[in-house]
Amino acid sequence: MSKKILVITGSPRKKGNSFAMTEAFVNAAQAMGHSVKRFDAAMMKLGGCHACETCYKTGKACSFDDDFNIIAPEILEADAIVFSMPVYWYSIPSQIKAVIDRIYSLVVGGKDISGKECALIACCEENDLTVLDGVRIPMERTAALNKWKMVGEVLVPGVLNIGDINNTDGCARAAALAEKI
Numbered sequence: 001m002s003k004k005i006l007v008i009t010g011s012p013r014k015k016g017n018s019f020a021m022t023e024a025f026v027n028a029a030q031a032m033g034h035s036v037k038r039f040d041a042a043m044m045k046l047g048g049c050h051a052c053e054t055c056y057k058t059g060k061a062c063s064f065d066d067d068f069n070i071i072a073p074e075i076l077e078a079d080a081i082v083f084s085m086p087v088y089w090y091s092i093p094s095q096i097k098a099v100i101d102r103i104y105s106l107v108v109g110g111k112d113i114s115g116k117e118c119a120l121i122a123c124c125e126e127n128d129l130t131v132l133d134g135v136r137i138p139m140e141r142t143a144a145l146n147k148w149k150m151v152g153e154v155l156v157p158g159v160l161n162i163g164d165i166n167n168t169d170g171c172a173r174a175a176a177l178a179e180k181i
């Protein structure tokens with residue numbers, strides 16, 4: 001069945017490791033007949049949540065009208081959401097964290113975002129899978145709270161420089177992730 005897949009990335013490196021995996025995933029998903037929309041959060045104008053709780057009061061998801069209001073309708077529409085990012089300081093990069101925080105507006109606004117599928121693509125420098133916990137655990141808990149089904153995770157430690165991902169099976173695993181959606 002063809003699904004609407006929303007991909008949100010968090011790296012500012014267009015030729016970086018997580019982007020390479022993202023592209024492998026997107027190509028595989030499109031080849032399977034899914035429709036894919038992608039937002040690269042690091043190249044967008046996005047601030048954090050102001051916790052003003054005026055979500056949807058202006059007609060848009062967020063009263064602070066930046067590029068999140070372009071992403072929000074796509075979150076509502078999506079059957080599956082794939083988050084792709086590097087680890088920054090044992091955590092989620094601020095570029096994509098702004099998007100994740102502002103999913104709050106959909107919840108406060110009373111939108112039904114339950115029942116979606118979710119997946120995670122992530123990488124880090126240190127050759128230690130537990131370094132990815134700082135991304136994996138919050139994303140798993142976010143998915144659970146939103147009643148999203150985490151269908152797959154591609155977690156690749158040990159990649160630092162652009163191109164390092166090619167010395168791993170990360171892109172092949174990212175392509176295979178498309179089969180889980």
Ligand SMILES: Cc1cc2nc3c(=O)[nH]c(=O)nc-3n(C[C@H](O)[C@H](O)[C@H](O)COP(=O)(O)O)c2cc1C
Nearest residue numbers: 011016017018086087088089090124125126159160
């Ligand atoms: C600001 C910053 C913080 C980072 N923090 C960590 C870290 O805590 N642990 C780690 O293993 N790698 C860390 N890294 C390395 C990146 O996770 C690694 O280079 C990754 O492959 C980058 O992915 P990208 O090419 O998709 O941007 C950091 C990189 C930057 C730029």
